[in-house]
Amino acid sequence: MSAREGGAGGSTARSQRPQRSGGRRGPAGRVEASGDDRPGLKARQVAARLLAAVIDKKTSLDGLTDPSNGHPHLRQLEPRDQALVKAILTSALRFRGSIDREITVRLDRPLPPNASSLRHILHVGAAQILCLDVPVSAAVDLAVASASGDPRAQRFSGLVNAVLRRIAREATRLPDASADPRENCPDWLWSRLVSQFGAERALSIARTHLSRAPIDLTVKSDAAGWADRLGGRVLGAASATGTVRLSDFEGSVTGLEGYDAGEWWVQDVAAALPVRLLGDISGKRVADLCAAPGGKTAQLAAGGANVTALDQSSSRMKRLAENLERLQFSAETVVGDLMDFQPETAFDAVLLDAPCSSTGTIRRHPDVLYTKDDGEVEKLAALQLRLLLAAAERVSPGGLLVFANCSIDAREGEDVASAFLSKRPDYGLMPVDRQELPGFEFAVSSAGHLRTTPDMLEDGGLDGFFAARFKRKTA
Numbered sequence: 001m002s003a004r005e006g007g008a009g010g011s012t013a014r015s016q017r018p019q020r021s022g023g024r025r026g027p028a029g030r031v032e033a034s035g036d037d038r039p040g041l042k043a044r045q046v047a048a049r050l051l052a053a054v055i056d057k058k059t060s061l062d063g064l065t066d067p068s069n070g071h072p073h074l075r076q077l078e079p080r081d082q083a084l085v086k087a088i089l090t091s092a093l094r095f096r097g098s099i100d101r102e103i104t105v106r107l108d109r110p111l112p113p114n115a116s117s118l119r120h121i122l123h124v125g126a127a128q129i130l131c132l133d134v135p136v137s138a139a140v141d142l143a144v145a146s147a148s149g150d151p152r153a154q155r156f157s158g159l160v161n162a163v164l165r166r167i168a169r170e171a172t173r174l175p176d177a178s179a180d181p182r183e184n185c186p187d188w189l190w191s192r193l194v195s196q197f198g199a200e201r202a203l204s205i206a207r208t209h210l211s212r213a214p215i216d217l218t219v220k221s222d223a224a225g226w227a228d229r230l231g232g233r234v235l236g237a238a239s240a241t242g243t244v245r246l247s248d249f250e251g252s253v254t255g256l257e258g259y260d261a262g263e264w265w266v267q268d269v270a271a272a273l274p275v276r277l278l279g280d281i282s283g284k285r286v287a288d289l290c291a292a293p294g295g296k297t298a299q300l301a302a303g304g305a306n307v308t309a310l311d312q313s314s315s316r317m318k319r320l321a322e323n324l325e326r327l328q329f330s331a332e333t334v335v336g337d338l339m340d341f342q343p344e345t346a347f348d349a350v351l352l353d354a355p356c357s358s359t360g361t362i363r364r365h366p367d368v369l370y371t372k373d374d375g376e377v378e379k380l381a382a383l384q385l386r387l388l389l390a391a392a393e394r395v396s397p398g399g400l401l402v403f404a405n406c407s408i409d410a411r412e413g414e415d416v417a418s419a420f421l422s423k424r425p426d427y428g429l430m431p432v433d434r435q436e437l438p439g440f441e442f443a444v445s446s447a448g449h450l451r452t453t454p455d456m457l458e459d460g461g462l463d464g465f466f467a468a469r470f471k472r473k474t475a
């Protein structure tokens with residue numbers, strides 16, 4: 001058994017550091033069975049259930065873990081158990097390929113095809129052993145208890161015990177230098193990365209998916225001062241970008257200086273770039289047509305625009321309103337479908353940050369690897385074109401339209417931009433000049449689009465993003 005196996009009952013996720021105990025210890029250090037009341041058991045059961053929802057039903061983890069509308073079983077847990085569940089799921093998804101290999105090589109024969117709940121219990125157990133600072137005995141015993149309490153997995157509880165104990169004894173902790181980006185990148189995404197970027201870049205992008213992303217803050221002003229106060233650093237040219245990166249920060253940002261006073265908001269540096277393509281927006285009428293939860297609305301308001309923010313999701317618009325209130329920004333808000341939006345007058349500029357596969361944000365959302373696929377990308381690309389054509393109707397002659405999203409797939413970016421231009425001859429591409437984004441010149445493609453991938457920026461990377469800028473002709 002490894003040295004960690006005899007650790008204290010408290011468990012600490014290496015990446016997210018929730019503080020949660022494992023099983024209750026008897027005099028001999030063994031975890032005593034006590035039905036569903038055993039400390040830590042509910043958390044493991046919920047983790048297996050949520051993993052099943054992601055893998056088998058392709059449900060987004062963001063939705064499942066939403067504080068107000070997430071899975072009820074998760075919301076019933078103590079905050080520290082909720083944090084443990086999220087840490088388990090992040091690791092289980094980020095390293096799913098490696099974890100699966102560690103399990104599979106220790107099986108005498110393949111698991112039956114209908115044994116998905118057993119598979120999820122094994123993955124939850126192995127993720128704790130391989131990726132988190134959970135005592136091995138707690139991880140194993142609670143996995144065995146999860147199996148025993150599940151009619152579909154009951155008869156395999158001995159196998160769960162044997163496989164997980166062998167993993168604890170024999171396997172290398174993750175992530176280690178040998179963690180293979182390819183084995184943790186599902187085939188559908190890998191083929192897309194290779195065909196779009198070539199094998200070397202594909203590997204470099206897939207490697208970023210094995211690490212957590214840093215926290216970036218967009219500050220209203222005085223980026224250098226906030227970097228000093230919060231122990232971060234300014235990204236890009238200080239005067240222009242306003243992004244402060246907190247590379248090592250873990251935990252909740254709500255306790256940080258400046259949060260209550262509304263001096264900054266969390267926004268990946270790449271997500272802050274599309275708004276900058278609108279140039280000087282002070283005093284202009286600008287519509288943000290897929291606005292919630294409002295990161296870009298806040299930027300538009302900070303730039304002095306008269307902003308109309310629209311989104312079809314009322315719960316997300318509630319968050320947008322709360323965010324704007326904390327930041328002391330104002331905007332006209334509309335809950336509704338962009339396709340039905342009929343403003344009285346057209347706008348000087350429109351931003352469409354369209355729904356997408358989110359393949360640029362896998363470091364933060366590893367579930368995307370398993371909830372999205374090629375078919376979904378195609379559907380989203382078609383939706384984006386429909387939304388872009390509708391957004392184009394709301395721009396005044398001579399006005400600007402920026403189309404953006406956080407996918408790294410060209411079908412949702414460059415291809416949508418070309419299809420749009422072929423359907424709307426009254427619009428022209430207004431290529432982005434590298435000088436417009438000091439410090440981020442690398443993010444401007446030869447076609448004049450904004451195109452980032454998570455491996456582009458040293459020391460922490462950035463989200464993958466696409467943006468194209470169009471100008472409506474005057475006659």
Ligand SMILES: C[S@@+](CC[C@H](N)C(=O)[O-])C[C@H]1O[C@@H](n2cnc3c(N)ncnc32)[C@H](O)[C@@H]1O
Binds near residue numbers: 294353355
């Ligand atoms: C990528 S998110 C927007 C993020 C936001 N711009 C920000 O920076 O915080 C996409 C948004 O599009 C919204 N959406 C999707 N389809 C829509 C539609 N037909 N009409 C209005 N909003 C829509 C979703 O509810 C979601 O909030």
